[in-house]
Amino acid sequence: MIKITGVTKSYSTSSSEVRAVDDAYLDVKQGEFILILGRSGSGKSTFLGMLAGLIRPTNGVVRFEEMDISILPEDQIAGLRAKKIGFVFQFSGLIPTITALENVMLPTLFCREGPGCRSRAVDLLKKVGMSDRAGAYPRTLSSGEMKRVAIARALINEPLLLIADEPTGDLDVDTEFEIMELFRQLNHEGTTIVMVTHNPDLVPYATRTYTMNRGKLAERNGPGAFGTGMNGPAFQQESLDLP
Amino acid sequence: MNPPAEFRSFRLLRKNLANRPYRNLAAIFAYAIIAATLFSSQFLINGAQQSLDAGISRMGADILVVPEEYTAAGQNVILIGQPNSFFFDDAGFEKISRIPGVAKASPQIYIATLVASCCAAPVQMIAIDQEHDFTVSAWLKNNPEVMLGKDDIIIGSSIVQNVGNDLAFYGHTFHVVGVLERTGMGIDNSVFTRFEDAYVMADESELKAVKKLTIPPGMVSAVLVKVDPGASPADVAREIQEQVPGTKTITPNGLLNAVSGQIGAVMRILYGASIAVTIVAIPLLGLISAMVAQERMKEVSILRALGARKTFVVRLMLAESFSLAIIGGLAGIAAASGFLVFFQDFIAVTLKIPFITPSPQALFIGGGSALLLSIGIGGISSLYPGILITRSEPYETIRKGES
Numbered sequence: 233m234i235k236i237t238g239v240t241k242s243y244s245t246s247s248s249e250v251r252a253v254d255d256a257y258l259d260v261k262q263g264e265f266i267l268i269l270g271r272s273g274s275g276k277s278t279f280l281g282m283l284a285g286l287i288r289p290t291n292g293v294v295r296f297e298e299m300d301i302s303i304l305p306e307d308q309i310a311g312l313r314a315k316k317i318g319f320v321f322q323f324s325g326l327i328p329t330i331t332a333l334e335n336v337m338l339p340t341l342f343c344r345e346g347p348g349c350r351s352r353a354v355d356l357l358k359k360v361g362m363s364d365r366a367g368a369y370p371r372t373l374s375s376g377e378m379k380r381v382a383i384a385r386a387l388i389n390e391p392l393l394l395i396a397d398e399p400t401g402d403l404d405v406d407t408e409f410e411i412m413e414l415f416r417q418l419n420h421e422g423t424t425i426v427m428v429t430h431n432p433d434l435v436p437y438a439t440r441t442y443t444m445n446r447g448k449l450a451e452r453n454g455p456g457a458f459g460t461g462m463n464g465p466a467f468q469q470e471s472l473d474l475p
Numbered sequence: 476m477n478p479p480a481e482f483r484s485f486r487l488l489r490k491n492l493a494n495r496p497y498r499n500l501a502a503i504f505a506y507a508i509i510a511a512t513l514f515s516s517q518f519l520i521n522g523a524q525q526s527l528d529a530g531i532s533r534m535g536a537d538i539l540v541v542p543e544e545y546t547a548a549g550q551n552v553i554l555i556g557q558p559n560s561f562f563f564d565d566a567g568f569e570k571i572s573r574i575p576g577v578a579k580a581s582p583q584i585y586i587a588t589l590v591a592s593c594c595a596a597p598v599q600m601i602a603i604d605q606e607h608d609f610t611v612s613a614w615l616k617n618n619p620e621v622m623l624g625k626d627d628i629i630i631g632s633s634i635v636q637n638v639g640n641d642l643a644f645y646g647h648t649f650h651v652v653g654v655l656e657r658t659g660m661g662i663d664n665s666v667f668t669r670f671e672d673a674y675v676m677a678d679e680s681e682l683k684a685v686k687k688l689t690i691p692p693g694m695v696s697a698v699l700v701k702v703d704p705g706a707s708p709a710d711v712a713r714e715i716q717e718q719v720p721g722t723k724t725i726t727p728n729g730l731l732n733a734v735s736g737q738i739g740a741v742m743r744i745l746y747g748a749s750i751a752v753t754i755v756a757i758p759l760l761g762l763i764s765a766m767v768a769q770e771r772m773k774e775v776s777i778l779r780a781l782g783a784r785k786t787f788v789v790r791l792m793l794a795e796s797f798s799l800a801i802i803g804g805l806a807g808i809a810a811a812s813g814f815l816v817f818f819q820d821f822i823a824v825t826l827k828i829p830f831i832t833p834s835p836q837a838l839f840i841g842g843g844s845a846l847l848l849s850i851g852i853g854g855i856s857s858l859y860p861g862i863l864i865t866r867s868e869p870y871e872t873i874r875k876g877e878s
Contacts, residue, residue, distance in 0.1 A: 277874055286780055286870035307784050314782025321873060325777045329494035330487065337482035342782035349481060369494075385781075 233392060233424060234260040234283065239292030239302075241278050241447075252278040254447035256292070260426060262392075265419040267438035268428040268449070275447040276428040280397050283426060284317055285309035297392075314342035318386030322398035324378030326370040332381045333357060333366040336388055343389045356384035360414060376407035383414060387423070394418065396427040400434070412437050484787070488794050499799055502763055505756055506803025509852060510845040511811035512752050516745035517841035518815050519822070521833035526659030527730065530554075530829055534662070535610045536581075536699035537708040539725040540571060540715055546723040549697060550730065554829050556631070556664030558587030558599040562694035567719045571698050574714050576706035581607040584673055585696035588644045588666070589686060598634060599665040600644060602673035609701060611667050614655065621653040629667040632657040642666075646683025647676035659823065659831030753852065760856035764796060768860030776869035785865045792861050793854065800853030804846040812838070 236258040243250045252275040260266055270276040281287035282294055285301045294302045296316070301309055313319070326335045336353040357363045360380040370378055379399060386394055396415070400408040408431075416437055419425050427434075428444070435441050441452040492499055530553065541549035542563040551557040565582060572580045584602040603611050611629060615621055623629060628649040630636055640651045649668060657663055668676075673690060680688040702711045712724035768775075775788050815822070816832060823830035833841065 277870075281870035284780070284870075287868070307786075310779065310782050310784045312782075313780070317782075319780050321777070321780075325773075325780075325873070327487075327774055327777070329490045334482060334486070334490070338487070338778075339781045340482050341484055341487070342784070342787070389782075 233262050233297060234258070234426075235293075235295040236283070237293045237295070239279075239282060239289045239294060241275075241282060241287060242290045251275075251447045253282065253289070253449070256447075256449040258442070258449060260393075260424060262424055263419070263422055264424055265415070265437060265439045266426045266442065267435060267440070268426070268442045268444050269430065269432055269435070270428065270444035271430055274444045276444040277397055279444060279449065280395055280426070280428055284319060284395050285313060310342070314339060315389060316392045318389070318391035318394045320379070320382050320386045320394065320396040320399045322401045324370065324373075324375070324382045326373075326378055326381060326385075328370050331367050331369055332362060332373065332377075335370070335381055336384045339385060339388050353384070353388060356387055357381070360384045361410075375402055376404075376410065379403065379407070379411055380414070383411070383418075387418070392424060394423050394425045396425065398429055399427065400429065400431065484791065484794075488791060488798065491791075491795055492798055498763065498767060502760060502799045503803035503806065505760055505763075506800045506849045506853065507807030507810065509749075509752050509756050510804040510807030510849045512745070512807075513749045513848055514808045514811045514841055514845040515815060516742065516749055517844065518811070518833060518838070519745065519826075519828075519830075520742060521837040521841060522659065522819065522823075522830045523828045525833055525837065526829035526831040527727075529656075529658040529831060530660030530662055534699065535613050535701065537702045537726065538700040538712045538715065540567070540698040540700060540719070540722050541696070541725065543721050543723045546725065549723075549725055551661070552585055552599055552665075553661045553725070553730065556599050556633070556661030558597045558664075560585055560587045561696055562691055563696075563721065565693050565695045567722060568695055568698050570719050571700060571715055574711065574718055576702050576711040576714065577700055578703045578706075579607070579609050579701040581609055581699045582695035583697045583699060584670065584690060584694075586673060586688065586690070589684065598631075599661060600673070601665050601667050602670050603667060604670050610699060614653075618653060623652060623667075623669060625669075626650055626672055627652040627668070629653040629655060631655050631663040631665045633663040634666065645676050645680040645686075645688045647672075647679055657831055658829070660829040753848070757852055757855055760852060761859055764792075764857050764860045765863065768792070768863050772864065772867060772872050775864050776867065776872040779869040780873060788864055789861045792857055792864065796853040796857035797850055800849040801846065804849030807849070808842045808845055812842075 236256060239253060239256045240251060241253040243252060254275075256279060258266070268276050268279065278287060282289050282302070285294070285296075285304070289302050292302070293300050296312065299312070301312065304312070326332075327338065330338070333350070333353055336356055337350060340349065354363065354366065357366050360383055362377060362380050362384065365373060365377060370381075373381065383399075399415075400411050403411060412434060415425060415427070427438075443450050443452060534553065539549060539553065542561055545559070545561040548557075548559040548561055552559055562584075568580060568582045571577060582604050586600040586602065588597045588600050605612070605623070611623065614629070615623060621629070626647075626649050628642065628651055630651055630653070632655055636642060636651050636654075638651050638654060642649050642651060644666070649666075649672070655662060677688045677690045680686070700711065700715070702708050708726050709728075712726055715724050716722060778788055779785070819830060819832065
């Protein structure tokens with residue numbers, strides 16, 4: 233589905249060049265749940281941005297269904313995102329002037345041929361346990377509720393790929409568990425997920441796990457490779473340079 | 476309320492406007508001020524010009540000849556109906572009639588009445604010579620049911636009386652047979668009668684009025700001149716002044732210049748205010764839009780991350796700006812219209828200008844141009860935020876919002 237080959241993203245500062253992502257390779261297959269672990273500033277969000285076509289790589293190729301999105305015109309990438317990629321941000325990213333239900337329906341504005349409509353939005357809100365808050369405005373929702381609405385929104389156009397950037401970063405443990413169970417359920421239903429996090433405790437949810445350290449992406453040894461999370465022996469051996 | 480089955484961009488636009496009331500009301504107020512200022516300027520200029528056109532058309536004359544020392548008084552009689560009495564030898568009328576280029580000449584006598592029963596202030600009585608008249612007689616031709624007979628008067632629209640009423644001037648009773656349409660000029664405050672009745676009124680005044688009225692025999696106040704087709708009113712006017720010493724000619728152009736002079740200062744203030752408001756408003760609204768754009772940068776970035784194209788985002792911003800400009804512009808025009816229509820007489824009297832409510836066409840053009848200016852400013856002021864948004868890196872902006 234996605235094949236990333238030798239991707240690099242560099243930023244120039246006044247004195248030097250910083251490589252946020254350095255020669256990364258990744259091959260994501262349909263139905264996988266890829267987790268990318270890394271500390272803040274390790275380059276994992278930049279990597280996700282390139283995966284979604286929101287950031288153009290300096291070098292390398294990002295192929296989405298055999299299409300090189302690193303060279304596609306911006307409007308075509310936007311169209312691709314609207315149709316085939318769902319995005320969940322660390323913060324909820326809901327539009328404050330419209331209701332939860334309208335937020336879920338919002339991406340249908342950019343993908344007219346998609347399946348999005350009110351009945352599907354209602355179904356999705358039900359699926360994420362938010363059907364009773366459909367008419368609520370974001371300011372009246374809790375962080376966990378907003379995150380659920382954001383997940384429903386990401387799914388409205390039935391995307392092939394769901395990208396999640398630290399979706400549980402600002403949540404308490406119980407809400408984090410609920411959200412991750414939701415991701416697990418979606419993955420079991422066939423949604424391909426690529427998610428970044430700094431929390432090694434989430435590794436068991438993934439089918440494959442990668443680490444991102446100073447821009448370098450490296451694959452771990454399958455589910456549970458980190459044992460008991462950040463304190464597990466494998467994790468410590470590979471040194472993520474966590475603070 | 477449930478949203479419709481499909482989510483349309485108009486709904487997003489409407490809710491964005493409705494759910495940001497404070498900054499939107501501030502922008503609407505700014506647009507309203509701009510539109511109201513420009514519309515007011517055009518309203519007053521159009522009203523004065525149309526009043527002048529209507530008045531001159533009613534007068535039906537190309538040249539008005541008055542005694543030299545009463546030029547200003549003659550203009551005031553015509554423009555604002557300020558009552559006055561003045562005379563010159565009617566031998567001048569005979570001379571004027573014979574000047575080449577003069578097609579018709581009609582003498583008139585101007586009499587400032589005392590305070591009359593009809594009116595709070597004196598009015599201007601204009602006596603016409605029915606044998607030579609071509610002003611009132613032209614109106615009579617269009618109103619064949621009206622006959623100006625003995626002791627009959629035709630009154631201007633500002634004199635609040637009906638046809639059939641009786642009015643007394645200098646103790647002489649007149650009968651109202653017609654009411655002229657409003658022109659906004661002195662004619663509205665005038666009463667037209669015949670020479671014969673004016674002389675009888677003057678003769679009776681010693682006994683019937685508190686003050687005697689004297690109309691010197693063989694004298695007239697003014698001569699209205701219609702020039703031959705093809706003749707130049709300016710050339711004929713010059714010829715009259717040369718051949719009839721002691722007289723001064725007033726032409727419609729001269730009246731227009733006089734009015735322009737009177738209202739020029741006011742117009743300069745109004746136009747100056749329009750320009751100043753516009754100059755201040757563009758950067759101010761631009762600043763508001765830029766602040767809003769900064770505030771909404773994350774929101775816009777999310778839209779782009781969800782698949783919105785740059786053109787969609789720019790169109791949304793422009794649509795919001797244009798909507799505010801249209802709402803503000805229409806509100807400003809409506810408020811200015813209400814104020815000006817309600818106070819137009821007071822404004823005209825204060826500025827000493829002839830004035831009638833401009834025609835619907837002029838109002839439409841004035842309102843349309845004021846609205847277009849608001850929309851134009853709306854477009855210009857949203858240019859910078861639009862550029863800012865299209866140049867931003869959406870994911871960088873989203874990530875900044877997280878920290």
